[in-house]
Amino acid sequence: MTTSMFGAPIQRKEDPRLVTGGGRYLDDMGHRALAAAFVRSPHAHARIVDIDVTDAFEVDGLVGIWTHEDLPGKVGEPLPLLIPHPTLTHGRTQFALARDEVNYVGEAIVMVVARDRYIAEDVCQRIRVDYELLTPVVGIANARDGSALVHEDVPGNVACRMLQEVGDVDAAIAAAPHTLELELDIERSACMPMEGKGVLARWDTDKGELRIFSSTQTSTGVRAAVAAKLDLPLAKVECIAPDVGGGFGVKINHPWPEEVLIPWAARLLEQEVKWTEDRREHFISSAHERGQLQEIKVGFDEQGRILALDVKFWHDNGAYTPYGIIVPIITSTQLLGPYKPGAYRCEFWSLYTNTVLVTPYRGAGRPQGCFAMERTMDAIAEYLGIDRTEVRSRNFILPEEMPYDHGLLFQDGRPLKYDSGDFPASMAKLKALVGWDDFAAYREQAEAEGRRVGLGIGCYVEGTGVGPYEGGHIQIETSGRVNVSTGLTSQGQGHETSFAQIVAQELGVPIGDVFVTTGDTRRMPYAVGTFASRAAVMSGNAIALAARNVRAKALRIAADALEVSAEDLEIVDGIVQVKGAPGTRMSLGTVSVMSNPLRYAFDDAAKAATQFAGSNDPNKPPVADDDEPGLEGKDFYSPTQATFANGMHAAIVETDPVTAEIRVLRYCVIHDCGNMINPMIVEGQVHGGVAQGVGGALYERMVYDESGQLLNASFMDFLMPYASEVPHIETDHLETPSPLNPLGIKGAGEAGCIPVTAVIASAISDAEGFAITSMPISPVELWELRQRHARGEIPSLARPRHTSTSPGSAPVPPVQEAR
Amino acid sequence: MKPAPFVHHAPRSVADAVAVLAEVGHDGKVLAGGQSLIPILNMRLASPAHLVDINQVAGLADVTVSDTEVRVGALVRHAQLEHHDEAYAALPLLRQALVNVAHPVIRNRGTTVGSIAHADAAGEMPAMLALTDGVVEAVSASASREIAVADFFEGALETSLTPEELAVAVRFRRFAAGTGTSFMERARRHGDYAMAGVAAAVRTSDGLIADARLSFVSVTDVPRSLDVTEVFAGQEPESVDWSAAADLVHAAIEPEGDIHATAEYRAMLAVELARLTLAQAARRSVAAHQVARDTEGPAA
Structure with a gap:
């Protein structure tokens, strides 16, 4: 019997290759390629007055130097704005090489191509650029102030102002028994994949064909973008994502300037050209995220039920908006988490600053939204003196209310409608896992030892698996080998394993016979990309549908050959056999031979197949009108909306009474992403996400000075947590299937990082007795x-209650009205 | 992140190495473990025309322990010294500090002498040389000399070594019998440069504190030691208030703020770590006497 593969915690097929040095990343290729390096702006805001390259020409090994004025046609036009939006009234994108103004430290101005990277950097050092300095706009407060402008034609530095409202918020707040106001601040961070970006381009002069390798999250996107920029037919451009050492969002934005310039140079020079981003370049010229100021006003009743939520926030989008306003839209919608807010209004401003541009980073606006909502929940609990889990539970959307439509538009422009989830069950599991009700006793004991501890909580809902579509293609070779391809890319998610599990399950073949290819436009030209926790949902379901097609075809052919009905057949371990009479059988390899009338007997499978060769009816074509040769299947999955995963985290932290050092003693996760294809991979995703979340909560920030210099653009000063800083992560799962897709799955890629900042802030507040409103800390x-x-500038919190209270038995709230 | 062009010299002897240094002078830089120098070169923060790579030089890779000193050659890797049991027995402070030097992979390559010659007051080993009142052995084409630690460190990343000189070894002086030592630091992440670090040496005699000294990481311009004996001398280590040196510590340090910690925070850390390390060093001193009595016991 084929053991059930779907849902099995099997080890990743790709890991032996990847951990023994068999990975093939961008910089592992193209050793004979010419190397590109860039002169990048040392100023945050300046006009380019002059570029002097005379000193550079004498460097031996130099091939070429290009500035904006050398770029022809579309190559010299601004890069595309990928995701326009009606409210993005002032979208701006950069040129591949800055034309006359630079808007952040790191913006590319000159491209140098030389025999190797050493020489290219020597040349860069000899190029002199004269600047006329302009006033830099750094930080949200300065951008909002608007007295200095990033783009002189963008008043107030406002790229976008967006407002969504459900219900009458002003009336509901006026009528609410209690109100609270919060001001919150969340800093910048960034994806920081182990491998930076990189592009290798080969131009085939004879064929007029371009082959691009890019460390990207979307090879189909890069292919189309470059074809458009270089005026090439799509058929003459291929893009392949080799092994990619992490993405986390930064490689979904495209085309990056280098993704246009390197292929352009390769065609111009008729030579292979490569650019491998170094770490400093990644810090100052790729993308960052997070970075918001938030103001919240909430009205609620005696029970802590929210009657109205009024949120304003200001989002730092950096110098340009190539990826639109996806991040703040997600903040504004996913902020709601598992709760029913009553009336809800969210207004945000996406602001330009003279800093590195902002595009999605794992979580993509959700950590900010979760921070806003969960800080609000804690504030209500504190104000009413109700247990923090109780306040949350009273606001939960209940399972019987699913599907739940918030009446808002989500990032994909479709209704924000939760498909499933059991939030009370998740909460019960979390409380049991962390020992919520026993914490008071634990704290008492710790305090007796002179230790200071706190307990924190955070809940989130994550829209995953956004469309529009992905496809799967499956072909079974005569050997029985199953080739699977899907167009989206892999950056370490374990697709070679999880997609193979789906195929093994659907087809009834050993997983060892299944081989998965991703991110190669030669194999699957229609695809979107790997981002937004969408790969398993989108490609997983597309591959399952394709497998079902292949299975049906295999059964049809085998049924003919075995002269039985297809319904009587099953596929076990790659063998098609009659149910209950397994002696009547043929292998899928043999079926594959029979599916192709071109029957040269190259192999044993073909020889074996001859015994099944039927009569050649001269009145019928070898391939029927409604059939295709080959044992292949293809299908696409395109959902009507996103599917919503959820999770709840709790942490116990200890703070040093003298040095204020913060240690996470326990970190507990309840995670619900529907049916799990491979729980081990899901767990790994959660662990990685929490690790990044811990970074965002306690370590990482982009330290810009007032002139716009990034002061910590290296791993020495930008503090990603090491393994020694990441706590042991305790996880438990709930599996509430999605009703929206054939496999009942939801995305898991971003989940781990979303609530961590909120959870840690909650726990530190609990330990310290005052509210933490600015993160990281x-x-x-x-x-x-x-x-x-101690000076009385920050109010004390009442000691939170950790005993469970039921609705109706809530303690009497304090008399005074909160401000 | 590729270095500017340089000439790579790979001498096989100290004589050859110093001959090259004499020739290239200020244009030369000595390469040993490279854990600080190579990143600086890659970021083009420095572009020396000549690198004098001493990794092939014979006779520089030994740790030797005498009754009075632990001598460490210029090619001794941090890890080698850290795991050297004889050195640990002679001067436990070295291992106590070395486990805090960055991460194992860096200690596998980085050298103790290189760290001291780099003279970064955020490095642990310069502070150990200061606390042990150690000596640097310097050789040039024309002369050899010994430089006492007090004369060695001159400023941030500045020493009294001349461009023609090669530091061939350092000698850490062993403490008097019955001395306990301790090293603690606080960094943002495990293995990072410390926001502050403190080393302490406390000697007790007849159950009373006889000698107490401190040295600091990351809170002074140059590594130096601070004698706090006067605060504690004659007191019983079990009952002494180890925070009593706070004023002396404050007076001795000049921390600077950066993006990781303010000057005030570093000062607070230095005072707190002084309290903790003094207490731990004293406990170790008392324990050392106990061990000595126990081992002498049967023979007596």
């Missing part, structure tokens, strides 16, 4: 907050 910041708290 470092020991020195906590130490300074303690001093302000």
